[in-house]
Amino acid sequence: MQPVLADVYAAAQVIRGLADGTPLVPSPYMSVQAGADFLLKLENMQPIGAFKLRGALNAVAGVGEAAGVTCCSTGNHGRGVAYAARARGMRAVICMSELVPQAKVDGIRALGAEVRIIGQSQDDAQAEVERLVRDEGLTEISPFDDPLVIAGQATIGLEMLAARPDLDTLLVPLSGGGLAAGVAMAAKAIKPGIRVIGITMDRGAAMHQSIKAGKPVEVEEYPSLADSLGGGIGMHNRLSFPMCRDLLDDIVLVSEEEIYRAMQVLYYEDRIVAEGACVVGLAAVLTGKVKLTGPTATIVTGRNLDMDMFTRVMTGQDIRLGDKVINGVKYDT
Structure with missing residues (x-):
């Protein structure tokens, strides 16, 4: 069953004191560029450095006596599940593809979880998750297609609107759709007229392609500066696909250069x-792909990045992403 607003309030109680209350702060520069108040929800301040802790805590709390938990992850969900499982003394096995940056793999291992690197795509890693569930009795915690995960992520929407009831638009990073589905559901239940736009990269955008096709589809995955947005949505997606299809007002794609x-x-x-x-939300506004009509917020989803890559971007160096090269440009302050 799709989660509803009551489930979000219940999730807020579960995670209270553990993964809630991140700041919503104004960006003076972006407000000038956008011509409207532009705010940043700082989920990078969570204990694991990413919003995924909310859904993971809520979902792992719902697991009874079990051999352990497992998930497929591009990094931050795996870190959240590892953190939540460790707090409950449970085994956690995180399955990831070879495209996931080493910094994210190391961060998960540091939390005591077992990491398995499987294949070149999240679909390959998902196959190992299904084997672990079947053969070893682990419970799967989906990064996006789980009602407890979606309800946990949706608490971000509650907090944003509690802090700024006048918000007109929410710009939500879009991957498998757990965050976008949850935030859109909660926000529209509280304020039906609010606009919620999913933003993602223009190569390997699984949810965007699936909504265009009218059903979940597989997409080729590419290395990206927005690596957390990679991966498929699952060919048997039950929740995040229909929720994103029905609740998002638009989906906007941004390029690697824009990111x-x-x-x-x-x-x-x-x-x-x-x-x-x-x-990606900033990129969509800076390029004029999204025009603001009032106070707007986006979610700074995490800080678990490859610092060498980050340093190269900040110093204006060229970046190679697989077969694609981004020509570096120094930032003019």
């Missing part, structure tokens, strides 16, 4: 270290 520039803006103008996935 590169927005990462520089967030760092040099707001002094925030964040992953490429965090800045």
Whole structure:
């Protein structure tokens, strides 16, 4: 069953004191550029450095006596599950593809979880999750297609509207859709007229392609500065696909060059270290792909990034992403 607003309030009680209450702060630079109040929800301040802790805590709390938990992850969900499982003394096995940056793999292992690197795509890693569930009795915690995960992520929407009831638009990074589905559901239940736009990279955008096709589809995955937005949505997606299809007002795609520039803006103008996935909302506004009609907020989803790559972006160096090269440009302050 799709989660509803009551489930979000219940999730808020479960995570209270553990993964709630991150700041919602104005970005003076972006407010000038956008011509409207532009706010940043700082989920990079969570204990694991990412919003995924909310859904993981809520979902792991719902697991009874079990051999352990497992999940497929591009990094931050795995870190959240590892953190939540360790707190409950449970085994956690996190399955990831070879595209996941080593920094994220190391961060999960540091939390005591077992990491398995499987294949070149999240679909390959998901196959190992299904084997662990079948053969070893682990409970799967989906990064996006789980009602407890979606309800946990939706608490971000509650907090944003509690802090700024006048918000007109929410710009939400979009991958498998757990965050976008949850935030859109909660926000529209509280304020039906609010606009919620999913933002993602223009290569390997699984949810965007699936909504265009009218059903979940597989997409080729590419290395990206917004690596947290990679991966498929699952061919048997039950929740996040229909919720994103029905609740998002639009989906906007941004290029790697636009993400590169927005990462520089967030760092040099707001002094925030964040992953490429965090800045897609800024990129959409800076390029004019989204026009603001009133106070707007986006979610700075996490800070668990490859610092060598981050340093290269901040110093205007060229970046190679697989077969694609982004020509570096120094930021003019």
